[in-house]
Amino acid sequence: MVKSKNHPNNRTRERILDKAEALFACKGYHAVSIREITKSAECNVSAVNYYFGNKQNLYCEVFQHRWLPRAKRIHNCFRQLLADKPNCKPNDIVRALAQAFLQGPLTDAERVRHHQLISGEIAQPSQAFNLIAKQALHPLFNSIRGDLNAAMSEIFGDDQLTLSIFSIFAMILHFNFARHLITSLSGHQYDTDFKNRLVDHIVEFSMFGLIGKNGEDWNASTT
Amino acid sequence: MVKSKNHPNNRTRERILDKAEALFACKGYHAVSIREITKSAECNVSAVNYYFGNKQNLYCEVFQHRWLPRAKRIHNCFRQLLADKPNCKPNDIVRALAQAFLQGPLTDAERVRHHQLISGEIAQPSQAFNLIAKQALHPLFNSIRGDLNAAMSEIFGDDQLTLSIFSIFAMILHFNFARHLITSLSGHQYDTDFKNRLVDHIVEFSMFGLIGKNGEDWNASTT
DNA sequence: GTCTATAGCAGGATAGAC
DNA sequence: GTCTATCCTGCTATAGAC
Numbered sequence: 001m002v003k004s005k006n007h008p009n010n011r012t013r014e015r016i017l018d019k020a021e022a023l024f025a026c027k028g029y030h031a032v033s034i035r036e037i038t039k040s041a042e043c044n045v046s047a048v049n050y051y052f053g054n055k056q057n058l059y060c061e062v063f064q065h066r067w068l069p070r071a072k073r074i075h076n077c078f079r080q081l082l083a084d085k086p087n088c089k090p091n092d093i094v095r096a097l098a099q100a101f102l103q104g105p106l107t108d109a110e111r112v113r114h115h116q117l118i119s120g121e122i123a124q125p126s127q128a129f130n131l132i133a134k135q136a137l138h139p140l141f142n143s144i145r146g147d148l149n150a151a152m153s154e155i156f157g158d159d160q161l162t163l164s165i166f167s168i169f170a171m172i173l174h175f176n177f178a179r180h181l182i183t184s185l186s187g188h189q190y191d192t193d194f195k196n197r198l199v200d201h202i203v204e205f206s207m208f209g210l211i212g213k214n215g216e217d218w219n220a221s222t223t
Numbered sequence: 224m225v226k227s228k229n230h231p232n233n234r235t236r237e238r239i240l241d242k243a244e245a246l247f248a249c250k251g252y253h254a255v256s257i258r259e260i261t262k263s264a265e266c267n268v269s270a271v272n273y274y275f276g277n278k279q280n281l282y283c284e285v286f287q288h289r290w291l292p293r294a295k296r297i298h299n300c301f302r303q304l305l306a307d308k309p310n311c312k313p314n315d316i317v318r319a320l321a322q323a324f325l326q327g328p329l330t331d332a333e334r335v336r337h338h339q340l341i342s343g344e345i346a347q348p349s350q351a352f353n354l355i356a357k358q359a360l361h362p363l364f365n366s367i368r369g370d371l372n373a374a375m376s377e378i379f380g381d382d383q384l385t386l387s388i389f390s391i392f393a394m395i396l397h398f399n400f401a402r403h404l405i406t407s408l409s410g411h412q413y414d415t416d417f418k419n420r421l422v423d424h425i426v427e428f429s430m431f432g433l434i435g436k437n438g439e440d441w442n443a444s445t446t
Numbered sequence: 447g448t449c450t451a452t453a454g455c456a457g458g459a460t461a462g463a464c
Numbered sequence: 465g466t467c468t469a470t471c472c473t474g475c476t477a478t479a480g481a482c
Binding site: 125 | 346347385397400428430
């Protein structure tokens with residue numbers, strides 16, 4: 001057995017966070033054991049308790065030190081894309097959002113991890129939910145709300161806008177979160193072409209829905 | 224200790240399925256122990272192994288004997304709603320779908336369970352995924368595809384239609400699946416009024432997106 | 447800061463009485 | 465079909481050597 005491992009420029013604490021995140025994302029909190037994490041991080045079992053106290057706290061610190069910084073990178077990317085368009089219209093906002101999340105600064109592996117983790121918290125909120133709600137979800141939501149509000153005509157009610165933002169997020173999350181299902185039903189792999197296609201689709205659908213700009217007499221049969 | 228428990232008209236096997244489903248939905252597969260299930264079902268620990276062989280198999284049978292029948296009830300409700308409208312337009316189809324899933328034949332507690340279970344499988348597919356994909360997801364998808372295809376104008380491409388159906392499902396799933404987040408961001412509780420509002424929103428957004436029938440010059444700033 | 451060793455417990459699964 | 469008792473594995477967490 002090697003006593004002192006070679007991990008140049010790569011502290012044990014950081015390696016644990018990296019591997020823990022990957023495993024939590026992939027399998028979920030309860031399906032991952034400390035032994036599995038420390039084995040993957042090539043360190044001793046007791047290192048998790050030494051650095052993080054316990055498993056639950058490691059999970060929270062994954063969100064604090066891995067998930068949140070990545071969320072910030074996505075949001076910055078979104079803001080940057082908008083900053084390049086001074087008088088932006090609703091479609092510019094939705095496009096910037098879709099691009100930031102589907103093509104933005106993350107690698108595809110990071111993107112999958114990111115969405116798996118947030119999906120887990122949305123489905124079954126734990127301690128970490130309050131953290132990310134307060135520091136990422138609420139600020140982003142309010143920011144988009146302000147942008148869209150400024151860009152939309154005033155006939156749009158507050159509630160209508162809120163629900164529309166949820167719907168846009170539903171699409172963005174779903175197209176990352178349900179990759180397996182979507183591949184299984186559509187046959188598409190998540191390559192660059194398909195992601196371009198998805199961004200275009202999200203923008204078009206968010207603007208026109210099923211009807212399209214050629215808007216026909218959709219309501220004719222309803223009396 | 225009581226030797227023979229009183230469970231009139233309610234076989235042990237069925238009680239285990241009921242309680243197991245509730246717990247799996249609420250906490251996820253790995254977070255639930257056999258002991259917890261059998262305690263909740265008021266039977267002996269060994270009953271799970273007696274009736275289902277092992278935990279994994281119990282999980283699959285929950286999908287087989289609880290989830291799938293419920294999915295069928297929802298699909299029947301959808302078909303029934305459509306049958307009442309002979310010459311249905313796209314908005315009728317989307318409304319029937321949203322109603323079937325958000326207001327349909329299930330109680331609200333059943334609806335939450337149903338969506339938590341399917342979300343778990345979409346996020347991290349297990350053995351059960353193939354079962355429900357083959358017996359519920361693919362048939363429903365193809366059925367809607369056919370309905371919409373017949374109701375839409377022919378300018379809509381195959382791929383465009385596929386992505387649009389995903390988007391409609393994304394909304395329906397998200398509005399059930401992300402209840403905690405949506406309540407946290409919008410302040411709305413999931414009462415009857417809000418669910419009515421959601422159905423209307425899903426139909427409107429799916430038809431017109433953000434622009435609405437008053438469709439303005441959304442694309443003006445993009446050159 | 448990293449390791450070994452182990453405490454202490456909970457998990458899934460089985461054998462066999464009734 | 466339901467129960468008790470038990471096996472054995474794997475888990476989290478801690479104590480203490482180096």
